[in-house]
Amino acid sequence: MCPEVEVKVACKDLNELEKRLMKQGAMVVGEALQEDVYFAHPCRDFGTSDEALRIRRSGEEWRLTYKGPKLDRETKTREELEIVIDPEVRTILEKLGFEEVMSIHKRRKILTLGEIEVSLDRVEGLGDFVELEYKGESVEIGRRSIFQAMERLGLEGSERRSYLELLLNIKIEKTGPL
Amino acid sequence: MCPEVEVKVACKDLNELEKRLMKQGAMVVGEALQEDVYFAHPCRDFGTSDEALRIRRSGEEWRLTYKGPKLDRETKTREELEIVIDPEVRTILEKLGFEEVMSIHKRRKILTLGEIEVSLDRVEGLGDFVELEYKGESVEIGRRSIFQAMERLGLEGSERRSYLELLLNIKIEKTGPL
Numbered sequence: 001m002c003p004e005v006e007v008k009v010a011c012k013d014l015n016e017l018e019k020r021l022m023k024q025g026a027m028v029v030g031e032a033l034q035e036d037v038y039f040a041h042p043c044r045d046f047g048t049s050d051e052a053l054r055i056r057r058s059g060e061e062w063r064l065t066y067k068g069p070k071l072d073r074e075t076k077t078r079e080e081l082e083i084v085i086d087p088e089v090r091t092i093l094e095k096l097g098f099e100e101v102m103s104i105h106k107r108r109k110i111l112t113l114g115e116i117e118v119s120l121d122r123v124e125g126l127g128d129f130v131e132l133e134y135k136g137e138s139v140e141i142g143r144r145s146i147f148q149a150m151e152r153l154g155l156e157g158s159e160r161r162s163y164l165e166l167l168l169n170i171k172i173e174k175t176g177p178l
Numbered sequence: 179m180c181p182e183v184e185v186k187v188a189c190k191d192l193n194e195l196e197k198r199l200m201k202q203g204a205m206v207v208g209e210a211l212q213e214d215v216y217f218a219h220p221c222r223d224f225g226t227s228d229e230a231l232r233i234r235r236s237g238e239e240w241r242l243t244y245k246g247p248k249l250d251r252e253t254k255t256r257e258e259l260e261i262v263i264d265p266e267v268r269t270i271l272e273k274l275g276f277e278e279v280m281s282i283h284k285r286r287k288i289l290t291l292g293e294i295e296v297s298l299d300r301v302e303g304l305g306d307f308v309e310l311e312y313k314g315e316s317v318e319i320g321r322r323s324i325f326q327a328m329e330r331l332g333l334e335g336s337e338r339r340s341y342l343e344l345l346l347n348i349k350i351e352k353t354g355p356l
Contacts (some may be wrong), residue, residue, distance in 0.1 A: 004198075041220075041274065041275075042219075042220070042221055042222070043221030043275075044220070044274075044275060045222055051273075053270075053274065064267070064270065066270045066273050066274070068273065068325040069272070081266065081269055081270050081273065083263070083266050083267060083270070085261070085263065085267075086261040086262060086263070088259065088261050089261060089263075089267075091223055092242065092244045092259050092261070095229075095246065095259065096219065096220075096222075096231065096244070097219075099221060117319060119319070146264050
């Protein structure tokens with residue numbers, strides 16, 4: 001059970017940002033199309049409880065992820081549990097009353113910069129973002145490392161809303177309240 | 179999604195039954211200690227809906243199983259979904275509000291007799307049982323094969339209650355309603 005120390009920022013030019021990252025010694029470690037399916041709980045409002053349950057398909061691998069409520073106001077730090085699964089877990093979840101809320105498609109390029117994992121995300125229907133996630137043990141060191149990296153990369157602000165929340169907002173604007 | 183065609187019978191002498199099975203050509207295919215943990219749904223009464231959610235540890239392997247309601251009055255035929263899992267799925271289930279109801283420990287010896295899988299179960303706190311499960315495709319052929327095998331083996335009756343239900347009944351008798 002590791003708290004996730006992570007910051008997300010909207011980014012207008014991911015190519016330019018990638019160049020800056022490479023100059024600072026970052027390495028590309030992977031790139032894949034990802035499909036994320038988010039589920040609603042049969043009797044708990046994840047919007048209110050600030051939790052999420054997701055099945056991610058990344059290439060040929062499937063993972064189930066539980067995200068607990070965010071722990072502070074600045075970052076997206078939260079409890080996260082993730083396991084590799086058989087895709088049929090989805091059918092079991094549906095039998096138990098979990099329902100798909102939304103699926104999100106993105107192309108994600110992953111780089112490492114020291115202990116920070118940088119994701120360059122092109123999200124269908126939403127735009128481009130960069131996520132910085134600390135992969136070490138200490139939450140405190142993680143926060144410091146991420147803020148220092150953001151400064152060096154010229155990144156500002158923090159989008160605390162998930163892609164799911166952002167896409168649901170767009171849907172609400174287009175169609176009225178769900 | 180396969181319907182499970184299965185009959186369970188209480189048995190006073192599993193050693194004698196095993197001898198009869200071997201004489202009819204059965205083969206022992208495995209024996210293991212199994213621990214089954216059953217969960218309550220956060221907002222659905224599985225007792226009423228006749229469903230079950232279980233994590234089984236069998237030796238070093240963990241499986242998650244969903245069982246749907248029984249489909250007839252004679253057998254334990256029901257929809258069953260089972261996948262191999264990472265044991266950490268339990269923590270995710272608990273985060274989502276699923277709670278352990280009971281754990282069941284048994285020693286299970288598995289034999290095959292044609293298309294029927296026979297389990298000789300020594301269940302802690304409950305006694306000895308034999309389960310016959312048809313492993314072919316057709317539910318109709320499955321029912322016929324199982325009833326024929328029971329006749330040949332001198333088995334009578336059908337315990338439709340699960341080990342979980344039987345153990346919960348004992349608990350209620352001992353302690354009064356839960």
